[in-house]
Amino acid sequence: MPDHVSAQKQRAQAASESIAKPIVWSIAGNDSGGGAGLSADARAAEAFGVHLCPVVAAVTAQNSRAVTRVEPVSAELLDAQLAALADDLPPAAIKTGLLGSAANIAVVARWVGRLRERAPVALVVDPVLGASTGAAFAGEAALAAYRELLLPRATLVTPNRREAARLAGGGAAGGDVPALAAALRGTGAQAIAVTGGDDAAAAPGRSLDWIATPQAGGWLALPRVATPHTHGTGCTFATSAACALALGFVPADALVLAKMATTHALAHGYAAGQGAGPVAARPGFATEPALLPAMSWDESSQFSSCLRPPDTGQSPKTFEEIGLYAIVDSAERVRQVVAAGVRTVQLRIKTPDAPDAAWHAALRQSAADALAACRVAGATLVVNDHWRLAAELGEPSHLVVHLGQEDLLALGEAGRAELAASGLKLGISSHSLWELCRARALAPWYAACGPVWPTLTKAMPWVPQGLDNLAWWVRMAGMPVVAIGGILEPAQLELAARSGASGVCVVRGLGDDPATTVPRWQAALAAGRAAPPLPVPALPHPSLAP
Structure with a gap:
């Protein structure tokens, strides 16, 4: 076969393979330090083999130690980015991170409605309400917009415990995680995952996420990864779930894969600066037996029924x-x-x-x-x-x-x-x-x-x-x-x-x-x-x- 014909076939094959990849939109903030936000989302998408469209909703000035400034993009600019993508790169799933303003939340909600008139689109809402350093990203207007506009449209919402309490109304449900998840599902969200990776005191030595989905509910449990490099963990979890939904998994299975990918990313985090380094999701995470979590059987149980995973080291x-x-x-x-x-x-x-x-x-x-x-x-x-x-x-x-x-x-x-x-x-x-x-x-x-x-x-x-x-x-x-x-x-x-x-x-x-x-x-x-x-x-x- 002539070289030019072979090269042409290879290009055609590569084009076909790229088109076959599911498309995920990540509407989130840009992290100038490369740890969280769209940078973490891109790494997670690569681990799942999907095509990520990074849509900038906010620009942050931050490094590995602190966030010094946050500027949301204008609602008009956000709308223009989504309009440019809609016909050429329509998404199978959308993941939202730092949106920056109530106006931007409204733009996203309108586009979710428009896109769903054409085809099914999964929506994963990662309610980024503040930085781990303490910087606040969302005021009362943004909280109200989340509750009224995004949560009722969400396929999945992935708050940590503090975010879940704020979204549910401050002290709602007394901080009880299953009750918080139930309250959030009451807003119309199809599925909830209250992540516990940042709550080491609740389950020493273990990372526990409470999931409430149409398919199943309970605790997902894995050993906690001891590492100082945790920047971008929440972004990785939410984007991983969005990628799995784009690949056709139902929420309960998507959350299993998200927990696996995030735990793998934590194990491969690295130093980049003087503070917490970024987590690094990589392809191949789903073939590591030790990453498959145990799951509790009873939604009313605490942790006792998900603490005896089998010997994953056995051939x-x-x-x-x-x-x-x-x-x-x-x-x-x-x-x-x-x-x-x-x-x-x-x-x-x-x-x-x-x-x-x-x-x-x-x-x-x-x-x-x-x-x-x-x-x-x-x-x-x-x-x-x-x-x-x-x-x-x-x-x-x-x-x-x-x-x-x-x-x-x-x-x-x-x-x-x-x-x-x-x-x-x-x-x-x-x-x-x-x-x-x-x-x-x-x-x-x-x-x-x-x-x-x-x-x-x-x-x-x-x-x-x-x-x-x-x-x-x-x-x-x-x-x-x-x-x-x-x-x-x-x-x-x-x-x-x-x-x-x-x-x-x-x-x-x-x-x-x-x-x-x-x-x-x-x-x-x-x-x-x-x-x-x-x-x-x-x-x-x-x-x-x-």
Whole structure:
């Protein structure tokens, strides 16, 4: 191929790739010291691989130690910047930082309305009300404009505790973080994250953010990064969330990624001047297992249920091998599959709408017979849903209970404590980033990742995870991962095994005669284990439509 033709194709490919990047507008202040504001936003956008349009709403005179002057740009100049971008570079998400004046807040609100008449646009509001040095950036007029114009339009608001209290009305909710978040959602904001990175006294050694979203609520927890270089932390968190929303993640998952990126940025902060240096978000943050947070289960709980993340330093290769994981609906089918060589089998018996005493007696007998068959074969029985029945069977060495996230939430803290005290191993379903984070808080025997492929076994809102998300789960979970959903052919199981999954589930593919089908599945499992591992993506893809 001639050099000029090759170069032309390379330029065309590069142009195509650049156009494919989601566009995020950051409407914020310029930091002359390069630490916070638009400088931090640009670093965060680079870490997520999106295109950032930096819109200057205010100019600051500052260095690493102090802010000496703040000048908002005129509302006319801000409007002109947004008008120039609107047709050529329309945003998938907008992040606001330091806006400088009530007039500028009004300009942003008008443009959000105009843009949403054309296409969906996520709005992340980082209410920059003052500097960490004490300089005030917003008076009562700006506070009123936030409450009346921006919060009702916000997809997500990311204040720290002090900012949340000011936005909610000074001493509103007595400073209680969940109550503050609830008050702010009452303004019309879809989701709130009250960040706690600047509140070391509240949770020594830990960084805790309270999230309240349409998908989930609770504490996101990671170890606190000990560093003097924290300039731009709030900007990085909000812009990271905006980038994730632009990539199609729902708010709860976007906040998981934002916490990961911000913690990574803190760990890579550096000195630049004599005061606090800037944090530095970098690509690749989402493949560091230690950065995946734990998440509390109960919105009313404090910190107790998000303090036991699993050992993130453990290699997936050292986890217990679960292997071919059969899911069946009767004790007789359990006997068939363990006789065929399966060593992990789930008994999934659906509960009728009005179960009577006879049904409960039959369920108990089926579970007991299935456990007896597994004991003889040296196999593990997984009981779906009915954990108290499993506990009554009294053989934790051969028993695991599998529960979905809604079932675990319904148990409440007392029920989850009772489950933990039973001594049963636990398997948990997970379909999204926030569900994986909640699973980590309970340190289960495994987390199921699904559906890997589309499945008709049950109706679910989830987008298929695919092999890329499965490989990401395996790397990041810090526990064994079981692949589930739509695995109908041995070739699919072989690919799932290449992800490093500890177990791979088969349901309908067992057929009428497991003695014939199981050897083929086992051969596919062995082939996948021997093949080169699948690549791990830099970022997972969304698993729930926004």
